[in-house]
Amino acid sequence: MNERRLRLALARERLVERSRRLRVEAATQSAVLDPVLNVGDQIRAGAAWVRGHPEALAAALVGFALVRPRRVWRWGLRLWGAWRLLGTLQHRLTSR
Template identity: 45%
Template sequence: MNSRQLQLALKKQRLQFKSDMLRDRWIAHAGGLAPVLGAADQVRAGYAWLRGHPEVVVGVGVAVAVARPRAAWRWLKRAVVAWQFWRKGQQLLAR
């Protein structure tokens, strides 16, 4: 192994050690975020479950529409406005 290769190997090893140290430090500092990240994971899992079971969403919507039609209508109007706002935002960002 020539001098250049040896220098590169040593530099690579130093960078790997530094990376390990920084990763360990980040893990120690990020420990306080574990509850927040856990909650975010649960929300994401719930969303994935709902996407896999749309009949539940439709059933709840029908039940609310039958039990409280005015409230259902009000929430439907809000949802349509939010959906339109979301679509406009996506179009603006796509430009």
Template identity: 45%
Template sequence: MAPPDLRERLAARQHTLQQRSAELRERLAGHAVALAPAFTWADRARDGWRWVRAHPWVPLALTGVLVLRRPRLLWRGLRLSWRGWRLWLLYGGMVRGWRAGAGGRWPPR
């Protein structure tokens, strides 16, 4: 059994740590307010994605209307997507190499 003096010191230390923890939680909540708009946007994007996954016929119908009404616009979008994909294949490895610390060497060794 621990001596009474040690128990008192431990209880005081526990109380001090609990106060500090409460203070840090309050500070964190204050700082998190600045991030609320970003989290709100992310939540809305996630909810929109879930809606599209639950209603896959909507994007398909919109694509069908686009094909029938504006085929040139659709081809332009496909061409742009293809170019973007090719650029990603060409330069994506270089970017990954820089991020991994390859020192700008291309191709990374």
């Protein structure tokens, strides 16, 4: 019985060491993704800020509308059309 416990303990130690090496290897290999993930974090933080400060976005849109009203109308119509198209697609996909 002692010999079996010893074998199991050795196997466990090998597995723990292998897990440690694999974690270190995964961490070093994933370091390449850090810049991309940092950009994603910044975008998410910016979106959270905009959700927390909608008045700043509204002020920017009003200012842009005062400077370039034609462009605002053009983009507004495009966004409204895209919104309607998305709603139609969602309705068709969910109704099946």
